[in-house]
Each structure stands twice: as C-alpha cells, then as structure tokens.
Amino acid sequence: MTPDEIEALTFDVFGTVVDWRGGILRDGAAVSAKHGLSVDWGRVADAWRGRYQPLLSDVREGRRPWVVLDQLHREGLDQVLAQFGIAGLDAATREEFVRVWHRLDPWPDVIPGLDRLRRRYILATLSNGGVRLTVNMAKRAGLPWDAVLGAEVAQAYKPSPETSARLLDLPPARCLMVAAHYSDLVAAREQGFRTCYVWRREEWGTGEKNDLPADPGLDLVVEDFAELADRLGV
Amino acid sequence: MTPDEIEALTFDVFGTVVDWRGGILRDGAAVSAKHGLSVDWGRVADAWRGRYQPLLSDVREGRRPWVVLDQLHREGLDQVLAQFGIAGLDAATREEFVRVWHRLDPWPDVIPGLDRLRRRYILATLSNGGVRLTVNMAKRAGLPWDAVLGAEVAQAYKPSPETSARLLDLPPARCLMVAAHYSDLVAAREQGFRTCYVWRREEWGTGEKNDLPADPGLDLVVEDFAELADRLGV
Missing domain, CATH: 3.40.50.1000 (HAD superfamily/HAD-like)
Known part of the structure; x- marks a missing residue:
C-alpha cells in the first residue's frame, strides 16, 4: 500500500x-466525591466495557430491534452498578454518567x-x-x-x-x-x-x-x- | 422562538x-477557454438547475430507485448540453464539469x-x-x-x-x-x-x-x- x-x-x-477508561475514572471520581461513595471505578469501567459486546450482539443477531448505543450504555451501567452493589445513584446522576461516553x-x-x-x-x-x-x-x-x-x-x-x-x-x-x-x-x-x-x-x-x-x-x-x-x- | x-x-x-450559479459560470468559462466554445453559461446554469426538480421527482415518487445526486447532475447536464446544442465536450470533460457541484x-x-x-x-x-x-x-x-x-x-x-x-x-x-x-x-x-x-x-x-x-x-x-x-x- x-x-x-x-x-x-x-x-x-x-x-x-x-x-474511554480514563474518562470513566475521571467522571467516576467526581460522582464518588459528590455522593460520598467509595468505588473502584477502574473495575466498573472494565465491567461496563465488558457488557458492550453481549449487548451489541443482541441487536446484531436480531434478538432486539435497532437501538442507539446510548441505550445499550444505559442498560450496561445499570447491570454493572447492580453487579458491584453500588446503590444510591439517582436516575438523573445515572443518566448524566451514561453520557460520559460523549465526553471522552x-x-x-x-x-x-x-x-x-x-x-x-x-x-x-x-x-x-x-x-x-x-x-x-x-x-x-x-x-x-x-x-x-x-x-x-x-x-x-x-x-x-x-x-x-x-x-x-x-x-x-x-x-x-x-x-x-x-x-x-x-x-x-x-x-x-x-x-x-x-x-x-x-x-x-x-x-x-x-x-x-x-x-x-x-x-x-x-x-x-x-x-x-x-x-x-x- | x-x-x-x-x-x-x-x-x-x-x-x-x-x-451554485457563480461556480458554474466560473468553471464554464474555463471550459469555454480550453475548448474554444462560445457558451452563455448563465443560461446553462439556470437550465441545469431547472432540471433538478423533475429528476428528483422521479426518485422521490418511486419511478426509479435511489441514486446519488451526482448521477442526476450528470443526466441533467447531458440534457442541457443537448438542449443548447453544445457539442464537442468529451466524456472526461463532462464528468469533470458535473463535479463543479463539489467545488462551489x-x-x-x-x-x-x-x-x-x-x-x-x-x-x-x-x-x-x-x-x-x-x-x-x-x-x-x-x-x-x-x-x-x-x-x-x-x-x-x-x-x-x-x-x-x-x-x-x-x-x-x-x-x-x-x-x-x-x-x-x-x-x-x-x-x-x-x-x-x-x-x-x-x-x-x-x-x-x-x-x-x-x-x-x-x-x-x-x-x-x-x-x-x-x-x-x-
């Protein structure tokens, strides 16, 4: 070539x-500070990114209709927060955090x-x-x-x-x-x-x-x- | 609002x-100079632009499948050159001129x-x-x-x-x-x-x-x- x-x-x-990982750590630290949480955001970031392919596959293989990636990020975050037992983030905070992918x-x-x-x-x-x-x-x-x-x-x-x-x-x-x-x-x-x-x-x-x-x-x-x-x- | x-x-x-009109006049003048043609490029421009809606309608109303605008510009130019009796432009020159719409x-x-x-x-x-x-x-x-x-x-x-x-x-x-x-x-x-x-x-x-x-x-x-x-x- x-x-x-x-x-x-x-x-x-x-x-x-x-x-993406640095962005999640950065915004995660701000969420921790604001809400008084102790969270290993590196593990959250890796798990969140890990949810990516399975969620994409559901769309790719026709098990669900097309949705934009924001929606898959939203579902992935909810799964990861549950997985790590992170409670106390209200809906507005979670929605804002989903959009960290827009701010990388x-x-x-x-x-x-x-x-x-x-x-x-x-x-x-x-x-x-x-x-x-x-x-x-x-x-x-x-x-x-x-x-x-x-x-x-x-x-x-x-x-x-x-x-x-x-x-x-x-x-x-x-x-x-x-x-x-x-x-x-x-x-x-x-x-x-x-x-x-x-x-x-x-x-x-x-x-x-x-x-x-x-x-x-x-x-x-x-x-x-x-x-x-x-x-x-x- | x-x-x-x-x-x-x-x-x-x-x-x-x-x-668009100024661009067609500009590139038309260059074509005239190169090929020794006397053309009223303002009339060509207006007629070419006038071919736009009828050609679009054929696609919009399903009489032909989707084609990108370059193809409609190409067909419109051929029609207009014929209409004005402008001969002597070889295929490469016409193709280059169709792309004047990329150079406005x-x-x-x-x-x-x-x-x-x-x-x-x-x-x-x-x-x-x-x-x-x-x-x-x-x-x-x-x-x-x-x-x-x-x-x-x-x-x-x-x-x-x-x-x-x-x-x-x-x-x-x-x-x-x-x-x-x-x-x-x-x-x-x-x-x-x-x-x-x-x-x-x-x-x-x-x-x-x-x-x-x-x-x-x-x-x-x-x-x-x-x-x-x-x-x-x-």
Missing part, C-alpha cells in the same frame, strides 16, 4: 481515538495527528457510537472529522465498512480503517479495506495489549497517530 | 450556503457566520447533495460542519428533516432549518422544525427572489449568516 492509494481514513473511536478525551497524539492527516485525506468516524455522541465528543475535544458515519447511519452494529465506503463514493481499497482492535481490522479487511492497527497500550490501563497476532496481515501497525501521519508522509 | 430553545442548525446547501464557493458571509454559530450550536447539512459531494465542498471551502446528514444518509429526496433530528437525538423543535427557499422551510415546519429564511438575492443572478409570501409564518427571516448569528446572539 502506498499513501496515494488511500483517499479516506475511517476510524474506530472508543479506544482508538479516545480514552482523545489520546494526546490524536489532535496533532488528525490535523496533519486531514490536509490530504478525508477523515471519517466508523464507530458503534451514535451520531449525536460522536458530534458531542468532537465538538468538546476539537476532533476535525469530515464525516460522522458508522453504526447509526448504517443502522447496523458493527458499522458496515462497505456502507461507509459507498457513502464516501470510494472503492473499499481506497479507504484505510484505523483501529486499536484487531477484530475490527479483520472485518474491514474482509470488505476490501486497507488496515492500520494502532497500539493503544493504555486502553485497558495495563500498558499492554495482546490481541495482535505475530503475523497480522495488516497494511500498517503504528504506535500512535503521529507515526501514522509519518508513514503516510503528511 | 428564543436562541436557547435551539440546539442544532440544519442547513440547505445549494443556494443557501454556496453560490460559499457566499462571503458564510464562513465568518458559521464560525460564530458553531460555538453554540451543532451545525449539520440537510441537503440533497450526497455525503462525498458535501465533504469535498466542505474541505475545499473550510465549512465547519459537525455532521453531514441529508438525502443520501436518509436515502430520500427531499432529505427527511425528521431523520436528521433523530440522528441528532433532538426533538424537531430544537432544530432550526436554514434555507433560501420557502418550500424547504414549509416542509421542515410541517415536521416541527423551527425555520429561518435567508435572502440570497443573487442565487439566480438577478438581485431578487420572489418565493417568500408576505406573511410567511417563519421564525426568522435574515439577510445573511451574519444577521442570523446576530439574531441568535452568538
């Missing part, structure tokens, strides 16, 4: 662009990296997050997306890469999917996308990731968006 | 945000106005133009859209306002539709949107518009985006 074969970069968002911060390299990449490429989100979530996050953080695509626009989890390529009027091979999750890239590669894995070693707060096989068969593997911009020569 | 009742502004694009310039007040409005409101396009067209136009001109919605995302001409409100997770009454065409605003009002008419007296190159009735029943009527920002207090 050469840089001029690519016209658009499509980005997974949670974990790849923004630090990008990793430090993201904004400078995207500002380089946007000069040459169309930058689109291809996330399970809804349009409003992605717009709110972008306005708050200054993420310079050219288009917000993904699950809600395609009405499908995982957002269909080919729907996004069609909306961008591009053959899939002109699109580079960027994600910190190998499974996202395998799915995109099956649709003919080019693929870039980004190490986000702190996604789970551990300093390590272990989802990338020794011979991943991807077009690029980069440490962060600065290296991605370097590799694409922008 | 007060400014704080509104959370998102949804914009018609052709005529409201960008000067905003009216002079647009960028400064949007830069004020974006501080407080979500700015979304709600256009018949496709996603790629709208993205190309925005990147070229620096239009700071938060989301590209409209016909292709909704898979319907005229883009359904309620689809856009749903994607923005807003009741229609929290959305202000901004258009230089009264009929667009009547349609949006029927969906519960707030409405703002923008005089674009040069849309047809005549210095005047005549589609606004004496008692239009709209929330705002403004001269340009500077006045819109003034009226919304941003």
Whole structure:
C-alpha cells in the first residue's frame, strides 16, 4: 500500500481515538466525591466495557430491534452498578454518567495527528457510537472529522465498512480503517479495506495489549497517530 | 422562538450556503477557454438547475430507485448540453464539469457566520447533495460542519428533516432549518422544525427572489449568516 492509494481514513473511536477508561475514572471520581461513595471505578469501567459486546450482539443477531448505543450504555451501567452493589445513584446522576461516553478525551497524539492527516485525506468516524455522541465528543475535544458515519447511519452494529465506503463514493481499497482492535481490522479487511492497527497500550490501563497476532496481515501497525501521519508522509 | 430553545442548525446547501450559479459560470468559462466554445453559461446554469426538480421527482415518487445526486447532475447536464446544442465536450470533460457541484464557493458571509454559530450550536447539512459531494465542498471551502446528514444518509429526496433530528437525538423543535427557499422551510415546519429564511438575492443572478409570501409564518427571516448569528446572539 502506498499513501496515494488511500483517499479516506475511517476510524474506530472508543479506544482508538479516545480514552474511554480514563474518562470513566475521571467522571467516576467526581460522582464518588459528590455522593460520598467509595468505588473502584477502574473495575466498573472494565465491567461496563465488558457488557458492550453481549449487548451489541443482541441487536446484531436480531434478538432486539435497532437501538442507539446510548441505550445499550444505559442498560450496561445499570447491570454493572447492580453487579458491584453500588446503590444510591439517582436516575438523573445515572443518566448524566451514561453520557460520559460523549465526553471522552482523545489520546494526546490524536489532535496533532488528525490535523496533519486531514490536509490530504478525508477523515471519517466508523464507530458503534451514535451520531449525536460522536458530534458531542468532537465538538468538546476539537476532533476535525469530515464525516460522522458508522453504526447509526448504517443502522447496523458493527458499522458496515462497505456502507461507509459507498457513502464516501470510494472503492473499499481506497479507504484505510484505523483501529486499536484487531477484530475490527479483520472485518474491514474482509470488505476490501486497507488496515492500520494502532497500539493503544493504555486502553485497558495495563500498558499492554495482546490481541495482535505475530503475523497480522495488516497494511500498517503504528504506535500512535503521529507515526501514522509519518508513514503516510503528511 | 428564543436562541436557547435551539440546539442544532440544519442547513440547505445549494443556494443557501454556496453560490451554485457563480461556480458554474466560473468553471464554464474555463471550459469555454480550453475548448474554444462560445457558451452563455448563465443560461446553462439556470437550465441545469431547472432540471433538478423533475429528476428528483422521479426518485422521490418511486419511478426509479435511489441514486446519488451526482448521477442526476450528470443526466441533467447531458440534457442541457443537448438542449443548447453544445457539442464537442468529451466524456472526461463532462464528468469533470458535473463535479463543479463539489467545488462551489460559499457566499462571503458564510464562513465568518458559521464560525460564530458553531460555538453554540451543532451545525449539520440537510441537503440533497450526497455525503462525498458535501465533504469535498466542505474541505475545499473550510465549512465547519459537525455532521453531514441529508438525502443520501436518509436515502430520500427531499432529505427527511425528521431523520436528521433523530440522528441528532433532538426533538424537531430544537432544530432550526436554514434555507433560501420557502418550500424547504414549509416542509421542515410541517415536521416541527423551527425555520429561518435567508435572502440570497443573487442565487439566480438577478438581485431578487420572489418565493417568500408576505406573511410567511417563519421564525426568522435574515439577510445573511451574519444577521442570523446576530439574531441568535452568538
């Protein structure tokens, strides 16, 4: 793959662009302080994120009709609060906390990296997050997306890469999917996308990731968006 | 309507945000010079734009399946070139000229106005133009859209306002539709949107518009985006 074969970069968002775990810890600490709770928000964050795939699967496999991700986040939070025996959060507090996913911060390299990449490429989100979530996050953080695509626009989890390529009027091979999750890239590669894995070693707060096989068969593997911009020569 | 009742502004694009007629004249002059043609591009522009509604109606009323606007622009151009007896433009030139709709310039007040409005409101396009067209136009001109919605995302001409409100997770009454065409605003009002008419007296190159009735029943009527920002207090 050469840089001029690519016209658009499509980005997974949670974990790849923004630090969901750090955001939950940050807002969780504020909730603890306000309500006088002692909570291990790291465990809550991991459990909440862990509810993600099972809830998505119910929609993906047709056991329930389409709902936007906010609703799945809401149900996941209720399950996790019950699991950890965290009581005393009123409905308004829980609803506000669900929207922490709209308020996540990008990793430090993201904004400078995207500002380089946007000069040459169309930058689109291809996330399970809804349009409003992605717009709110972008306005708050200054993420310079050219288009917000993904699950809600395609009405499908995982957002269909080919729907996004069609909306961008591009053959899939002109699109580079960027994600910190190998499974996202395998799915995109099956649709003919080019693929870039980004190490986000702190996604789970551990300093390590272990989802990338020794011979991943991807077009690029980069440490962060600065290296991605370097590799694409922008 | 007060400014704080509104959370998102949804914009018609052709005529409201960008000067389609001026763009066709500009690129038409370049085609004339290159190919040694004498063409009244103003008449071509008006006739091409005039082909718009009949071609859209074929899709809207189910006489043909969904196609993206580029295809309708292509067919309209071929019809207009035949109508005016303009021969000698090869396929590559015609294809390049069809994409003039991706290269239209905003009216002079647009960028400064949007830069004020974006501080407080979500700015979304709600256009018949496709996603790629709208993205190309925005990147070229620096239009700071938060989301590209409209016909292709909704898979319907005229883009359904309620689809856009749903994607923005807003009741229609929290959305202000901004258009230089009264009929667009009547349609949006029927969906519960707030409405703002923008005089674009040069849309047809005549210095005047005549589609606004004496008692239009709209929330705002403004001269340009500077006045819109003034009226919304941003």
